[in-house]
Amino acid sequence: MDRDDGFEEFYRATRHRAVTVLYALGGDIHEAQDAAQEAYVRAWQRWQRISGYDDPEAWVHTVGYRLLQNRWRKIRNGIAAQRRDRPTTAAGPPSENTVALVAALRQLPKDQREAVVLHHLADLSVADIATRTAVPAGTVKARLARGRRALAPLLGTTLPEEVSNA
Structure with a gap:
C-alpha cells in the first residue's frame, strides 16, 4: 500500500471538521490551524498504520489537541519563568x-x-x-x-x- 493511498481523500473529507474541533477546544483559530496541519503531517507520515484504524479522524483530533496542550504548557512555563526571573521587590501598600x-x-x-x-x-x-x-x-x-x-x-x-x- 502506497503511503499516500487514500490520504488525500481522507484529508479533504476531514480537514474542516478537524480545524473546527481544535478551534472549539482551544479558542484560537490560528493555533487550531497550526495544530491541525501538524497533526495531518504526522498522520501522513504514519498513514499505512493509521489508515487501518477504525477512526483515523479521531487520531488526528487527539494529536491536534495534544499539540495545543503542549503549546499552552510552553506558554504557561514561559510566563512562570519570567515571573521567577523578575526582581522580588513587592510594592508595599499605598500610603x-x-x-x-x-x-x-x-x-x-x-x-x-x-x-x-x-x-x-x-x-x-x-x-x-x-x-x-x-x-x-x-x-x-x-x-x-x-x-x-x-x-x-x-x-x-x-x-x-x-x-x-x-
Whole structure:
C-alpha cells in the first residue's frame, strides 16, 4: 500500500471538521490551524498504520489537541519563568495620602480627572494633554482649573491665591 493511498481523500473529507474541533477546544483559530496541519503531517507520515484504524479522524483530533496542550504548557512555563526571573521587590501598600487622592479623584468628572492625572501625576504639559485627548489647550486648562478647585475641599486643602483665581 502506497503511503499516500487514500490520504488525500481522507484529508479533504476531514480537514474542516478537524480545524473546527481544535478551534472549539482551544479558542484560537490560528493555533487550531497550526495544530491541525501538524497533526495531518504526522498522520501522513504514519498513514499505512493509521489508515487501518477504525477512526483515523479521531487520531488526528487527539494529536491536534495534544499539540495545543503542549503549546499552552510552553506558554504557561514561559510566563512562570519570567515571573521567577523578575526582581522580588513587592510594592508595599499605598500610603494614606495615595488612598485619599485616588478616592478624591474618583469623585471628579472623567475629563477633569484625566486632565489632573495627566498633568500632575504623569507630568505632561497642557499641550501634550491637548494632543493626547484631542481637545484644545484652553479646554485642558479649564478642566485643570475646575479639577483643582473640586479636589481642594475633598482633600481638605485650600488652593494658593494665584491658582484659585486662574
